[in-house]
Amino acid sequence: MDLKELYQEIILDHGKNPRNKKKCDGFNKEAEGYNPLCGDKVHVFLKLDDNKKVIDVSFEGEGCAISMASASIMTEIVKGKDFDIAKKIISEFLTMIREGSKITINNVSKNENVTMMSLSGVKKFPMRVKCATLAWHTFISAAEEKKETVNTEKID
Amino acid sequence: MDLKELYQEIILDHGKNPRNKKKCDGFNKEAEGYNPLCGDKVHVFLKLDDNKKVIDVSFEGEGCAISMASASIMTEIVKGKDFDIAKKIISEFLTMIREGSKITINNVSKNENVTMMSLSGVKKFPMRVKCATLAWHTFISAAEEKKETVNTEKID
Amino acid sequence: MDIKLIKSQFPIFQEKINGKPLIYLDSANSSQKPKRVIDRISKFYQKEFSNIGRSVHSLAVTATNRFEETRDIVKKYINAKSREEIIFTKNATESINLIATTYGEKFIQKGDEILITELEHHSNYVPWHFIRQRKGAVIKFAECNDKGEVDVDEIRKLISSKTRIIALTHLSNVTGAILPIKKIIDLAKTKKIPVLIDGSQAAPHLPLNMQELGCDFYAISCHKMYGPTGVGILYAKKKWLDELSPYHGGGGMIEEVKKDGITFAESPAKYEAGTLQTAEVVGFSESIKFIENIGIKNIMQHEKEIMEYGLEQLRKHNSVKIIGDPKSRGSIISFTIKGIHPHDIATILDEDGVAIRAGHHCCQILHEKFGIAATARVSLGIYNSKEDIDVLSKAINNCKKVFKI
Amino acid sequence: MDIKLIKSQFPIFQEKINGKPLIYLDSANSSQKPKRVIDRISKFYQKEFSNIGRSVHSLAVTATNRFEETRDIVKKYINAKSREEIIFTKNATESINLIATTYGEKFIQKGDEILITELEHHSNYVPWHFIRQRKGAVIKFAECNDKGEVDVDEIRKLISSKTRIIALTHLSNVTGAILPIKKIIDLAKTKKIPVLIDGSQAAPHLPLNMQELGCDFYAISCHKMYGPTGVGILYAKKKWLDELSPYHGGGGMIEEVKKDGITFAESPAKYEAGTLQTAEVVGFSESIKFIENIGIKNIMQHEKEIMEYGLEQLRKHNSVKIIGDPKSRGSIISFTIKGIHPHDIATILDEDGVAIRAGHHCCQILHEKFGIAATARVSLGIYNSKEDIDVLSKAINNCKKVFKI
Ligand SMILES: Cc1ncc(COP(=O)(O)O)c(C=O)c1O
C-alpha cells in the first residue's frame, strides 16, 4: 500500500520529533522557503566555516509531516559535511524524489542512505513532492546566500 | 419560400427607390437611429405643425434593403397624419413585426395596410427585425424630441 | 427525494479513486457536473455552434438565442429586475475585479474606506487591495468572532463617512457561516453605501433573490453551481452598469468606433467584450434547470441534514477540532486533527477515495486570525449522503492509525 | 489529404440549414469543433473533473496535470522559450486588455505614442483607447494601402522617440492581408520598442514560432483554432511577466496575503486568478493535436487552394467587388455586391445553407477608410472545399436574382 511507503516509520518519527528544530548557535547564514500552495514554511539556519564545511545546521518552520520530516532529515544528512559534497548529495536526493532513482553517492553512510530513501514514497504523490524538497532547496539557498525566499512555485 | 416573403416586390422597390430620402424643407424636428450590430443608420427629419400634424417627413441613411425600405414606407405612412394617430399606427406596426399579428387600426388605407404588411416577413428572420423597426422608433424619437440617438440595442 | 437517483446523474461517480468509490467532499472548491450539463455542451458544439451576436446566418441566430435565453433564465432564477443586469464573466473572481476596478476608479479616492471582512476569500480582497494601492484608499476588516461569523454590529461599528463600499461574502468558504447580508444591506442603504456580495459559496446552496436583497452587486461562480468551468456571473443594478465605465475593451462592447473617440454599447454588451464562453453559458442553463428540478429548498434541507450528521460524527473524534461554530451554517465544515497536518489528512483520506481540500482555502487572513496555517475542509453537494460521512469518519480513523494517535 | 474525412470529424456538418447541407464560411468568426475536442471536454467532466492546483486529492492531481500538460503542449506548439510564458485567458480580447492595462499603466505616460494600424480589430484598439484616455497618450494609426496591407515603411514613418508600443494584427480579419510582422518586430527591436501581435486570425492558419518571431506579446483566440469557447492565450516574454503588475486579483495568484500587504505568485499563476477554464483548456489540447495531426503546412496549402479558387469564382461575378488585394493573403475574402447590402447577402445565402458574416467585422476604422459601412466576408477552415465555393457562387447568383440584378 502506497500510504505505508509515504508515511514510513522514519518519517513519522522525524515528523513528530524533528531534529535540529531551533535556531542553531552562531549561525552565519540563513534562508527562508515557502510553499504557497500548502502554506508550508521552513527557515534554515546554517553555520559554515571558512572552508565551507557545515559546522551546524537547523531549521524552524511549520507544515505537514512530510515537510517537517524532510527538513529534519536534511539537517542530519548535511551536518558535518563539506558544502560541495552536501550539494552533490542534495542533487541526488532531488533526482531520487523526482525520478525514483536510487542514491548511489558514496559520501553518505548506509544509514543516511536509508533515511533519505525513506522519502522516496512521495514520488507516487505528486502534490506532495514539493513538501519533501522545500528544506533541501532552502539549505542551498542559505549556503549560497540567495536573497529571495525559496518558493516551490518557482523551482522544480 | 421565406425569402420571397422577406424580399417582397414592394420592399425591393422601396429599397431601390426609397421615397422621401432627403432632408425635407422646413423640418423642425429630427432624430438619429443606429443599429450597432449591422451599422444601419437612419436620420429622420420631421415637420410638425402646431397641432402636431405631420406636415412633412423624410430620412437619410444607409443600410440594408429592409432598413431602407422600412424607412421609406414609414415616411409614406405617417406623412399627413396627426402624430397621435401615427404613434398608434407605429405601435401596431411594431407588434406586427414582433408577433406576426395583423394591422387592424382603421386610420390606414387598405393600400397602406398592404404596404406595412409587406414587412411582416422579417418575423421569420430574427436578426433582421431591428432593421425593420429602426426608422419607426427614430420617427417617434424625433417627434418627442428625445435627445439620445435611437439605438436598436437599447430598444426591442 | 432520491439522492441515489440524483447522484446517478453525475457520471463521475462511476469512477474509482485508488480502487474505492469516489466520496466527493470538495464541492465548495468546484462541484461535479450532471450529465445533462455535460451533454448540453456537447450537443451545442455538435449541432448549434457558431459565434453569437455578430452574424445573421441561421447557426448564429440559434446560438445567440440559446445564449441570451440563458441570460433570461439566470435573471429569473436570481430574480433580477432586468436581463441587462446579468453580465457573464469567466468566474466570480472576474466579477469582483470588474466592480472593484470600475467602481473603484470612479468613486474611491485617497483616504476613502473599503469595508470588507476577515472572512473574505482572496478574490474579494486582492481586487480591493489593488484599488487601495492605486488610490491610496484604506481597507477596513470587519472582525470575525470565535464562531466564525461577522455580525451586523461589527459592520455598523466600522462604517464611517468615508466608507465607499462594503464588500463581503454571503457564505464563508471556511467556517460555513451565512452572514446576515440582508441586514447589512439595509444598514448600508441608510448610509447610501453600495454593497457587493461575494455569492460564490451561497449561490449553489441558498435561494437567490436580488430584488428582495437589494444589494448593488452580487458575484456568482457557475462551476460551483453544477455548471461548466469558465463562467461566472456579475449581477449589478442597472444604474451602476449605466454609470460605470466599461471594463475590457474589444469587439461587441462598442457602439461606434472612430479614430478620435469611441462610444460604448449599453449593458450587458458594454461589459462583455470579445467572444464569450458561448458553450459554457448555454451549458449553464441546464445547471439551473437541474437545481430547479430538485428545488433549492430541497437541496438546502438535504445538505443541512448531511452537514449536521457530519458535525455530529466529526465531534465524536476527540482529536478533531472544528473551526468555527456559526449559528447559521452552510454545508461547509473546516477542521484540524491534533498532531496531523491537514495536507497529511487529505492525502490519507484520498487513499480511501475521500476527496477533501486542505490548505488556507484562499483565506489567509482568517487562518492567521485563528492562528493556524491550514485546515481540512469538507464541503457538500446535493450528491452527498450520510454514507459519505461514514466513510469520511472511517478514513479519519485511518489517519489516526497511520499517525499512531 | 482527404478533406472529406477531415470534415467528417466535425459533427456539425451532419446538420441541415434550411434543409440544405451546411456550408460554413465563417471560420474567422469562430471555427467549428472536431469531435475529439468535444469528446475530450465531456470525458474530462465525466471522469477527471475537479478544481485544479489547490487540492491534494487524486482527482485534483489528474485535473491539474491535464491542465498543465496543455500549457506544455501550447508552449511547444508556438515554440515559446518557457511554459511560464503561456497565460490562459478567456479570449484574445482579454489577452490584449491584460497587456494594454498592465503595460500601459507602467510604461505609457502623457504624450507617449501607441502605434497601431487601420486594420486593427476593435479588440486591438479599444484597450489602447482606454490607456489613451487614462494617460493622455496618443494613438497613431499606420495607414492601410489600397490593397488592404500595412507595410514596414508605413510603420517606420510613424515610429518616434515617443513610441512606447507597437500593436498590430498578424492577419487582417477583413482584407486577409498577412502583415510583415517579422520585419516590423526587427525594426522595433532596433528602437527598443516592444511589439504586441494580435494573432487571433493567424494562429489557426499559420505556423507559430515565438522565439523566431521575437515579439514581446502574442494574443491567441482558441475558439478560432478548432478549440472550445472561453479560452484565449497570452504569450508574453518572461521578462515582461516578471516586470508587469498582476491583472485580476484573487485566488491562486498570490504568494502571501496579509492585512497590510500582499505578495504575488510568479507567472503564469500571477496572471491566472480564480478558477480557470479547466475543461476548456484541457479540451484545447486536442485542438492542437488535431492541427498537428494534419500539419499546419498542409492546412495552409489546402486553405490557400480553396481561397484562390474562391477569389477566381467571385471575380467572375461582375457585380462583386473584392475588398483589398494583398500580396500575401490568409483565407479571408471580404466583398460587396453592387446594389445589395451585405446583410441582405448574408440572409439570402443562409437560405442556401451558406453561412458567411456581414457587417464591419469589428473593424469600423477600416470600413470608414474604404468608405463602406459593411462587407460580406467569406473565411475558410480546413473543412472547406471547392464545392463549398461552388455553392457560394450559386447562392450569389440567387442574391442577384432576388434583387433582380
Ligand atoms: C483580428 C482579431 N482580433 C481579435 C479578435 C477577438 O478575438 P476574441 O473574440 O476571441 O476575443 C478577433 C476575432 O473576433 C479578430 O479577428
Ligand SMILES: Cc1ncc(COP(=O)(O)O)c(C=O)c1O
Ligand atoms: C467565497 C469565495 N469567493 C470567491 C471565490 C472565487 O471563485 P472563482 O474561482 O470562481 O473565481 C471562491 C471559490 O474559490 C469562494 O469560495
